[in-house]
Amino acid sequence: MARAKKEITCDAVVVGGGPSGRITALALAKTGVKTALVAPLDAPQDARTTALWKKSIDLLKDLGIWDDILPTAEPLKTMRMIDGSKRLIRSPETLFESAELGVEEFGYNIINAELNNVLAAACSAEENLTCVDDFAENAAFSEEKAVITTKPGTTVSADLAVAADGRNSLLRTSAGIEVKRWSYPQTALVLNLEHTLPHRGISTEFHTPTGPFTLVPLPGRQSSLVCVETAETAGRLKTMDKTLLARELEDRARSILGKFTVISEPQTFPLSGMTAQSVISDRLALIGETAHVFPPVGAQGLNLSMRDIADLISAVAAAQAKGLDIGSPEALRTFEHKRMADIRSRTNAVDILNRSLLTDFLPVQAARSAGMYLAGKIGPFRRLLMREGMAPGTGFQLRP
Ligand SMILES: Cc1cc2nc3c(=O)[nH]c(=O)nc-3n(C[C@H](O)[C@H](O)[C@H](O)COP(=O)(O)OP(=O)(O)OC[C@H]3O[C@@H](n4cnc5c(N)ncnc54)[C@H](O)[C@@H]3O)c2cc1C
Known part of the structure; x- marks a missing residue:
């Protein structure tokens, strides 16, 4: 816990203690990136479950x-x-x-409560991770640095900030990233x-x-x-x-x-639904529900966030291998390039699936029905759907 510490300098700062934020902080720290996590130490209470x-x-x-x-x-x-x-x-x-x-x-x-508790304990125990037990109150981004400030006045400066502070993100707003929102x-x-x-x-x-x-x-x-x-x-x-x-x-x-x-x-x-127009800005990457929100249909939300995290870690590793700093425009562009297509296609797929259930329009009902019929009868098509449901881009690898 670092409440008394007023100025922290590190490679990366993650803001938000939901599953996306804690998993990212842990993953960055474990790959050798000196990381700070700005989030209340106690795990968020959540009585739901998640299919991963x-x-x-x-x-x-x-x-x-x-x-x-x-x-x-x-x-x-x-x-x-x-x-x-x-x-x-x-x-x-x-x-x-x-x-x-x-x-x-x-x-x-x-x-979820179990995941959050395990993550909170793992973050507290991780040597390379400084946990700042508070909410972020201010965020400033420039070409050189990201600076996060908490209410009691702790300041965290980093090469890279990761916004995991949820759908009403302070970091995203501070960086001026627009979002598209809709409801069902x-x-x-x-x-x-x-x-x-x-x-x-x-x-x-x-x-x-x-x-x-x-x-x-x-x-x-x-x-x-x-x-x-x-x-x-x-x-x-x-x-x-x-x-x-x-x-x-x-x-x-x-x-x-x-x-x-x-x-x-x-x-x-x-x-409801929400998509950020971009997942990067100067020294900033958006992940999880800070970047995308959609209905709980087909168990996709946190699974998509996990792919955000995996792509962020690989962009950071690629930057390090090239001797670039991890919040450089090139590292962030690599991350954004990997994420936007996946986020858009998942958001659209969930939206179409959800709306196809609501509509009384017969051709749409017929198309959905035909799709399910074909899935039941044609093995390769069924296996393709299963793979695509679990991870995009794997559906066409028709192995067994
Ligand atoms: C009913 C339901 C069922 C679902 N089922 C599934 C499922 O089966 N499979 C699946 O993959 N997904 C599922 N999801 C989606 C999944 O729950 C979400 O994607 C996931 O919880 C989002 O996690 P997150 O960490 O991105 O955001 P959040 O959990 O919203 O975390 C954001 C965190 O940031 C904190 N925060 C906010 N502002 C600040 C600040 N200024 N400073 C510091 N911290 C801040 C908040 O307190 C919060 O703890 C479901 C969603 C719902 C609603």
């Missing part, structure tokens, strides 16, 4: 923290899509199985459930006319639920008596997991 695909898990393994998360994580072996609408044109049920790709699991469902007529109700039947590693997504209703396995006979609804219905469900709520959710899930018991406080998240 294999490449994201690999990054956590490289950082040496996966073994601490694994005991409370559940492998995701099968993805089942069920058309839960009563529409004229409906999609057939489709199964995506990790074994078909020759892997044990697509990834794991992890408990939907709210996600999120909670955890206990059920009487085993989930067998199957994540089930019902496609309903208001959005997905997704059950994702947790250890034992437990699952997390993301139920995308109208704001009005989500609000009604959130305040419902828990026994009645469990019954209503069980009906919606067609009792595939038996009887439900609600085991966490229901939370609601209005769905």
Whole structure:
């Protein structure tokens, strides 16, 4: 902890203590970059869970923290899509199985609180990382330096600042980076459930006319639920008596997991989107929800942020190998070049998928239905979708 220290000079400063910020700080520090993290020391409280695909898990393994998360994580072996609408044109049920790709699991469902706690402990213990236990109050960027100041007056100067301070980022605004924002007529109700039947590693997504209703396995006979609804219905469900709520959710899930018991406080998240017009500025890189926000459809948000982090680390390593400083325009341009296409394509894919569920327009329903039919029948197409869902650009490597 560095509260007493008033002036800190380092190679990189990361601002924001959510998963993106802490993973970046840890990754930079472990690659030998002298790093400071400006964030409250205590891990943020978050009762949600996150489905992380294999490449994201690999990054956590490289950082040496996966073994601490694994005991409370559940492998995701099968993805089942069920058309839960009563529409004229409906999609057939489709199964995506990790074994078909020759892997044990697509990834794991992890408990956010567990991830945040493990990350907070790892950051505190990392020798090459100075933790500044506060929020950033001011950020200034020039061609030479990034300077972050906290309320009590601690100043951190660095060659590179990484903004991981979330969707209303102070750093992004201070650098004058514009964003495009939009909203959806939907709210996600999120909670955890206990059920009487085993989930067998199957994540089930019902496609309903208001959005997905997704059950994702947790250890034992437990699952997390993301139920995308109208704001009005989500609000009604959130305040419902828990026994009645469990019954209503069980009906919606067609009792595939038996009887439900609600085991966490229901939370609601209005769905929205945001994309930063650029992910770099002088001495600044944006990552995670500072750069991109989209609905929780297809478990893409933090997985995309993990690719931001991997690309940032590789741009930093490339700069070091060339003897450049890590916040130089060339290093930042390399990072931006790698990120923009991935961010745009994921944001568009999630947007199209989400809107295709909402529309009553028959040709769109027919196209979605045909896509699911083809995925069910044609192995190479199904495997391509599975690979693209887990990591972009790998879909065309049709191995097994
Ligand atoms: C219902 C739901 C389900 C989801 N499920 C999945 C999933 O299954 N898979 C997936 O990949 N993604 C999922 N996501 C997306 C994922 O949760 C987000 O992408 C992720 O939490 C964003 O992390 P972050 O660190 O980028 O941002 P945040 O978690 O928002 O962290 C930003 C941090 O910065 C801090 N901060 C703000 N201002 C300052 C400041 N001035 N100084 C210092 N710190 C500051 C904030 O306090 C906060 O801790 C889901 C999202 C939702 C809403």
